Amino acid sequence: MFQLLVISALLPSAISTTAFDEEQQAYIDLKGKLLEGYEVSLLPWPVEGGPVRVNLKLAINQLVVFDITREVATVSTWLTMAWTDRHLVWNPANWHNVSEVRVHPDAIWTPDIRLFNSISDEPSNENDFYNMAVVSFDGRVLIREPRLYNFRCPVFVMMFPFDEQSCKLEFGPWTYAQNEVTVESNTREAGFHENGEWTLRSFETSDKSYEADHLMWSKSEFVMQLSRNFEFYVLNILVPTMLIACMSLLIFMLPAEGGNKIEFGTTIFLTLVVNNLVIADYVPPISNEIPLVTKFNCAVMIMVAASLFAAVLISRFTTTIANTPPLPRVLKTFVRQFGRFLFVKGLSEDVKDNLVLPVSRRGTLVDSNGTVPNCGPQEMMLESTTVDSPLDEKMEHPLGRELNKIIVHLDHISATMGQESFERDNENDWLKLAELLDKIFALCFLIVLLVISVIFVKNAHFGAFP
Numbered sequence: 001m002f003q004l005l006v007i008s009a010l011l012p013s014a015i016s017t018t019a020f021d022e023e024q025q026a027y028i029d030l031k032g033k034l035l036e037g038y039e040v041s042l043l044p045w046p047v048e049g050g051p052v053r054v055n056l057k058l059a060i061n062q063l064v065v066f067d068i069t070r071e072v073a074t075v076s077t078w079l080t081m082a083w084t085d086r087h088l089v090w091n092p093a094n095w096h097n098v099s100e101v102r103v104h105p106d107a108i109w110t111p112d113i114r115l116f117n118s119i120s121d122e123p124s125n126e127n128d129f130y131n132m133a134v135v136s137f138d139g140r141v142l143i144r145e146p147r148l149y150n151f152r153c154p155v156f157v158m159m160f161p162f163d164e165q166s167c168k169l170e171f172g173p174w175t176y177a178q179n180e181v182t183v184e185s186n187t188r189e190a191g192f193h194e195n196g197e198w199t200l201r202s203f204e205t206s207d208k209s210y211e212a213d214h215l216m217w218s219k220s221e222f223v224m225q226l227s228r229n230f231e232f233y234v235l236n237i238l239v240p241t242m243l244i245a246c247m248s249l250l251i252f253m254l255p256a257e258g259g260n261k262i263e264f265g266t267t268i269f270l271t272l273v274v275n276n277l278v279i280a281d282y283v284p285p286i287s288n289e290i291p292l293v294t295k296f297n298c299a300v301m302i303m304v305a306a307s308l309f310a311a312v313l314i315s316r317f318t319t320t321i322a323n324t325p326p327l328p329r330v331l332k333t334f335v336r337q338f339g340r341f342l343f344v345k346g347l348s349e350d351v352k353d354n355l356v357l358p359v360s361r362r363g364t365l366v367d368s369n370g371t372v373p374n375c376g377p378q379e380m381m382l383e384s385t386t387v388d389s390p391l392d393e394k395m396e397h398p399l400g401r402e403l404n405k406i407i408v409h410l411d412h413i414s415a416t417m418g419q420e421s422f423e424r425d426n427e428n429d430w431l432k433l434a435e436l437l438d439k440i441f442a443l444c445f446l447i448v449l450l451v452i453s454v455i456f457v458k459n460a461h462f463g464a465f466p
Contacts, residue, residue, distance in 0.1 A: 022096060027095075030090060030098055034101070035107055041109070051181055052176075054173075054183050055184050056079075057079070057080035057187065058169070058205070059077060060075055060224060063198055063200065064148070066226070068283065069281075069282075069284050072151070074148065076146070076147075076148055077147045078147075081142075082141065083111065084140055084141070085109060085139050088108065088139050089139040098137075103133055103135060105133045112173055112174045114174045115149055117151045117152050118149065118150060118151050131145055149169065153167035153168070156289055158292060159292065160279075161228055161230040161238065163228055164226065164228065165225075166224070170220070171183065173217070173218065178215070178216040178217055178218040179216070181218065183220045185220030197229055198226045199227050200224060203223070203225070205223070206223075207219075208220075237282070238293065241279075242453075244268065244275060245445075248304050248445070250264070251265045251268060251307055252307060253442075255435075261311050262312060265311070269304050272304065276297045279293060280294070292455060299448050300448075303441045303445055307438055307441050327429035327433060335433055335436050339432070342436060344435050
């Protein structure tokens with residue numbers, strides 16, 4: 001009785017083990033039969049005709065690196081390829097209901113799908129599969145692989161740091177034309193790990209055909225739309241740039257005759273140059289796309305340099321030259337015409353340009369520039385005695401001679417005061433020109449600052465993909 005109980009207990013286990021062994025053996029036999037005589041280089045043409053259709057699915061897992069300066073992106077992806085191989089078909093009923101087998105991809109035909117815009121210097125390993133291929137009873141072959149792709153992504157930095165980039169991955173067969181292999185793409189949702197600098201806005205795909213070597217080829221394009229997280233750049237680049245620009249505005253308010261304007265302007269100019277070099281480290285060295293913030297910096301530098309040039313030139317005319325030359329008539333007209341709109345007044349009259357002081361009654365001549373011959377009182381007295389005058393004949397008395405000296409000195413004082421007044425008017429005219437130029441530069445600066453600020457604010461909230 002005990003023996004019957006033991007046999008009845010072990011019999012189901014033995015039957016189950018035997019069934020499992022038979023299924024395993026059927027799996028091994030099926031796999032051997034499928035691969036027996038299989039040629040991996042033979043294209044598995046569909047029974048109904050036409051090219052082999054490879055379904056391509058790509059999911060972006062993570063944006064590993066996006067090197068803007070080199071225009072290179074590295075992404076971690078999950079790649080899925082599926083196609084039908086008519087040589088790998090069987091009836092599960094004949095093989096203990098085995099509906100799928102797993103084989104190494106090297107043992108069967110696989111499409112030579114390549115990333116066309118890859119920038120890897122090493123030989124491509126895109127067809128080196130590390131996972132097994134799943135083959136279904138109806139001939140459907142499925143391969144899932146994690147892949148790390150390095151590819152070129154042209155960037156558009158006009159709106160830096162509020163820019164948005166569009167990166168494209170182009171996949172297609174390398175040796176099979178469109179009449180042999182056609183790719184059909186699709187995307188699937190994946191757990192995208194957020195990048196600290198970039199946000200994935202969308203991920204779309206499209207299938208296209210192109211012509212090369214007189215043949216039509218098939219390819220699939222996967223497009224990533226990325227937007228930059230601009231908070232870091234606003235605090236570390238944009239805010240300092242705007243503060244430096246606002247400090248530059250103070251240069252146009254300083255008077256041109258002081259040396260402080262030149263010192264302060266030179267300091268601001270060098271600061272702008274250094275700030276421009278800092279911005280250049282974050283953008284690619286391409287000539288067809290220059291960031292607006294760089295253009296703004298350059299515009300401010302040009303206006304600051306022009307204001308410094310005008311200040312140095314006017315300082316040269318008003319402080320280092322003995323006789324300040326008069327402001328040319330063309331520049332006077334310029335100051336009068338534009339000064340009315342920018343409230344620059346106090347320009348001297350044109351009649352003083354040809355000022356001629358009268359001849360003294362003792363023979364002292366003041367020339368057309370308002371200068372008096374450089375001679376002392378004794379020489380002026382000797383010169384005056386050479387001029388015949390009725391007054392000289394009547395004033396032979398020593399008192400008369402002293403009176404003549406006083407008259408000569410009065411003439412000299414009058415001429416000197418006229419000369420100083422003339423030079424003061426010339427210096428004032430040059431300073432009015434500097435004031436007008438500073439106001440024009442300040443107005444241009446405010447216009448540029450307003451336009452750049454509006455563009456930045458608009459694109460920060462309503463940015464469009466390039």
